[in-house]
Amino acid sequence: MKIVDTHAHIHFPRCRNDLEDIIKRFKENGGVFLLNIGVDIEDSKKALEYAKRFGFYAAVGIHPHETKDAPQDFLQKLMELANDENVRAIGEIGLDYYRNLSPKEIQKELFQSQIDLATALGKPIVVHIRDAYEDAYEILKNSELPDPPGVIHAFSANSEWALKFVKLGFFLGIGGPVTYPKNDRLREAVRVVGVDNILTETDCPYLPPQKFRGRRNEPSYIRFILEKIAEVLQIPIEEVAERIYKNVQEVFL
Numbered sequence: 001m002k003i004v005d006t007h008a009h010i011h012f013p014r015c016r017n018d019l020e021d022i023i024k025r026f027k028e029n030g031g032v033f034l035l036n037i038g039v040d041i042e043d044s045k046k047a048l049e050y051a052k053r054f055g056f057y058a059a060v061g062i063h064p065h066e067t068k069d070a071p072q073d074f075l076q077k078l079m080e081l082a083n084d085e086n087v088r089a090i091g092e093i094g095l096d097y098y099r100n101l102s103p104k105e106i107q108k109e110l111f112q113s114q115i116d117l118a119t120a121l122g123k124p125i126v127v128h129i130r131d132a133y134e135d136a137y138e139i140l141k142n143s144e145l146p147d148p149p150g151v152i153h154a155f156s157a158n159s160e161w162a163l164k165f166v167k168l169g170f171f172l173g174i175g176g177p178v179t180y181p182k183n184d185r186l187r188e189a190v191r192v193v194g195v196d197n198i199l200t201e202t203d204c205p206y207l208p209p210q211k212f213r214g215r216r217n218e219p220s221y222i223r224f225i226l227e228k229i230a231e232v233l234q235i236p237i238e239e240v241a242e243r244i245y246k247n248v249q250e251v252f253l
């Protein structure tokens with residue numbers, strides 16, 4: 001069974017001590033694709049370097065938290081990084097009004113300019129949205145998007161929102177939260193959009209599945225996400241994995 005992690009940060013310090021083992025466990029569990037995600041310019045360089053070391057891919061971008069500290073020439077820098085054959089997306093980019101670590105206006109401005117960059121480069125986007133579904137949707141709906149547009153990472157809204165983003169052409173990134181006992185709303189969204197519109201992700205080191213809550217997440221745990229999706233959709237797990245791999249090929253390969 002081929003498993004894929006479309007959103008991880010394997011270069012973050014919490015993976016430093018046993019990274020070789022983390023990657024080994026992922027590959028032993030069938031891991032064939034991993035998209036390692038950057039959150040600012042320096043971090044994106046590192047994300048790419050680590051991705052290449054293990055034969056994986058990277059996304060480069062400025063996370064909404066980091067937008068206020070972006071260098072003036074960030075678009076130029078991202079463009080240079082995106083020239084690398086292993087950079088398969090622009091991200092993570094978006095809006096985060098939950099922590100509001102950067103002013104909303106700056107978040108919106110950089111979200112827009114990075115969408116436009118991705119469209120110009122013909123690369124999909126990896127979108128981070130927290131407590132900002134209205135504004136993020138407005139921006140995406142009114143933008144010229146890459147084709148295919150990309151993924152709404154760690155999707156966490158209801159099925160109505162799920163359908164709206166799917167209608168724009170996005171895949172929904174589904175990870176650890178789908179296994180949380182109280183999260184019926186997310187399982188309902190998965191049921192409504194179906195396996196052809198989702199991608200699996202860990203957000204390693206964050207958002208571990210239920211049985212590892214409070215601990216570090218890692219890419220091999222994708223199999224617990226697949227198990228839950230298979231249960232929700234009542235499709236054999238091998239088929240879920242196969243169809244999600246097909247989605248990955250469509251967006252990133």
Ligand SMILES: [Zn+2]
Binds near residue numbers: 007037092203
């Ligand atoms: Zn992330």
